Amino acid sequence: MLADVWREEYWLPAGVTWEDMDRLAPSERPYPRDLLAALPLALGFVLLRYIFERFCAPPMGRCLGVRNRLRAPAAPSPKLESFYAQQGTRPTQSDVHRLMSLCGKNQRQIESWFRLRRHQDKPCQTKKFAEAAWRFFFYAVAFAGGLACLIDTPWFWDRRECWRQYPIQPMQRRHYWYYMLELAFYCSLLLRISVDIKRKDFKEQVIHHLATVFLLSFSYCANYIRIGTLVMLLHDSADILLESAKMFNYGSGWKKVCDVLFVLFTAVFFGSRLVIFPSKIIHTTLVLSMEAFQPFFGYYFFNILLMVLQGLHVFWAVLILRMVPKFWTGKLEKDERSDEDSELEEDKDVQGGKYSQTGNEVTPNYKLPPLSNSCVLNNLTHRRASIVDRMRKAQ
Incomplete structure (x- = not known):
């Protein structure tokens, strides 16, 4: 079975064998076993990220004015807490009725408690900032290092050199x-996917990470290293601006800087991933590569993975386009990829809208409508105006 996986026609063009690859020096040839080195490095990144978020990100956040919002805690209720932890954060209507009989609360109190409890579990601003700062740090270092590695290579300037x-x-x-x-x-990132902040595009992020891991692994084993380095460098360029815009967005008093970074990110994203990536990278792998060899399994598999990435680029481009009108009108309050549990309606209800919590009771906090909107007052006003008109006509 393992021998079938490494059949030459899967990984190498027609007429090339593994023995031909032995003409390269051991230090110059990519071996599949080299990928095992990524596992301890990944654990090292997890540890380094913990240290960075624990000791480096907090002082950076204080410099940018990152503050956590005050949140009203849900009243202690062991039965509701047990249901919240074991069965779900959003009870159905039948669950609400069952909890009403167990806890002695009405429906509105049960629903409000779950709103408060979900709001309590939302990630705080400092956690969001620490995650964005870590990714910004990596992408900035990776882009600078990648550019230094590739600036003097022939395939950086001539794409046909990728296949010579x-x-x-x-x-x-x-x-x-x-x-x-x-x-x-x-x-x-895959190791920490369960504890990182979940956003609306969580599934797309998982697909992106998996496709990237498969793409890097396969391209390394098949010696697609030249074109692979160009793909990595191109992607890191836009990610730097994205994470830096998030960092300033979580701070206070940096709106203009955040707006400038958002404009730059939009321009770089559309230019790099919707123009350069399909017209240069994918064109190189689809068309120019056929000048050096005939299509084989690795050719199709590699290009399919690139197409998956391009599909994700289009998906995120749609999200960015939805943000552009709000940005120009000054109504951009949050990212279209905002936290999955960040519900604007719940925030309004919790922070001063429909409900207020005192002790173990959750009571409605209705606001009286202004008298100018009262139907009785309007009727009296209209009747008085009609009487005055009649008197004027009589005179």
């Missing part, structure tokens, strides 16, 4: 480490 003498192309050690660090970073 493919697949017998020597691998430099700096490109090996560039690959391993990028692969380890995305593996670390």
Whole structure:
């Protein structure tokens, strides 16, 4: 079974064998076993991220004025807390009626308690800032290091160099480490996917990380390293601006800086991922590569993964386009990819709208309508006006 996986026709063009790859020096040839080095590096990234978020991100957040919002805690209720932890955060109508008989509360009190409890579990601003700061730090270092590794390579300037003498192309050690660090970073994101902040595009993020890990792993084993380094560098360029815009957005008094970064991010994102990526990268792998070899299994598999990434680029471009009108009109309050549990209606209800909590009771907090909107007062006003008109006509 394992021998079938490494059949030459899956990984190499027609007429090329694994023995031909032995012409490269051991230090210049990518071996599949090299990918195992990404696992301890991924654990190292998890540890480094913990240290960064614990000791480096808080002082950075204080400098930018990041503050956590005050949240009203839900009243202690062991039965409701047990249901919340074991069965779900959003009870159905039948669950609400069952909890009413268990806790001795009415329907409105049960629903309000769950609103408060969900609001209590939302990620705080400092946690959001720490996550954005960590990603900004990595993407900035990765982009600078990747640019330094590629600026003097021939395939950085001429895309046909990506396929010259493919697949017998020597691998430099700096490109090996560039690959391993990028692969380890995305593996670390998958390891922490369950504890990171969940946003509306959570499923798309998981697909993106998995596609990236498969893309990096396969391209390394098949010696697609030259085109792979260009893909990584192109993606890191926009991610730097995205995470920096988030950092200033979570702070206070940085609206203009955040707006400028958002404009730059939008321009770089659309230029790099909707223009350069399909017209240069995908065109290189689909068309220019056929000048060096005939299509084989690896050719199709590699391009399918690139197409998956391009589909995600289009999805996120739609989200950005939905934000642009709000940005120009000054009504952009939050990211379209905001937290999955961040519900504006709940925030209004909890922070001063329909409900207020005192002790163990949740009571409605209705606001009286202004007298000018009263139907009785309006009728009296209209009747008085009609009497005055009649008197004027009589005179």
